[in-house]
Amino acid sequence: MQAPNDNVMNPAGLSIGSLAARTGTAPDTIRYYERLGLMPRVPRSAGRHRCFGATHVQRLLFIRRARALGFGLDAVRSLLSLSTPGRRSCESVRTLAQGHLDDVRARLVELQRLEAALAETVARCSGDTAPTCAVLSMLEAP
Numbered sequence: 001m002q003a004p005n006d007n008v009m010n011p012a013g014l015s016i017g018s019l020a021a022r023t024g025t026a027p028d029t030i031r032y033y034e035r036l037g038l039m040p041r042v043p044r045s046a047g048r049h050r051c052f053g054a055t056h057v058q059r060l061l062f063i064r065r066a067r068a069l070g071f072g073l074d075a076v077r078s079l080l081s082l083s084t085p086g087r088r089s090c091e092s093v094r095t096l097a098q099g100h101l102d103d104v105r106a107r108l109v110e111l112q113r114l115e116a117a118l119a120e121t122v123a124r125c126s127g128d129t130a131p132t133c134a135v136l137s138m139l140e141a142p
Helices: 016-023 027-036 054-068 073-082 090-124 134-140
Strands: none
Touching: 016 027, 016 054, 027 054, 054 073, 073 090, 090 134
C-alpha cells in the first residue's frame, strides 16, 4: 500500500500517525487538542482508527502556527472561531493579536531586566573554588 503524499489524500483518510507525521505534531498532542475541542472528533474506520482529512491537516497547522507565535489555548480557540467563514472579523483578530503583542513586549522588558541582573551577578562571580559565590549569594538573599 502506498503512503499518501502531501498533495493526495488517502480515500480512507489519514491515521493519527500520518496526521502527526504530516504536521510535525505528536499524536498525544493531537488527542489533547481533540479533548479540548480545538480539533474536532473525527469518524473512525471499521478498525476503530481515526480518519483525518485535508481540513484536519489545515486546522492542525493553523493551531501549530498560532502556538508557535505564543498564543495561549484560549486565544487559539478564539482565532479558530474567528477564522470560520461568516464569523471572520479582522477587527476582532487584530484586537486579540494586539493584546498578545502587548503581553510579549511586557515579557521582553522583564526578560531584559532579568538578563541584566544575571549578567551583573555572573560578572561578579570569580569562578574559582572560593567559599563565597556571587550567584549563590544572590539566590540565597532574603
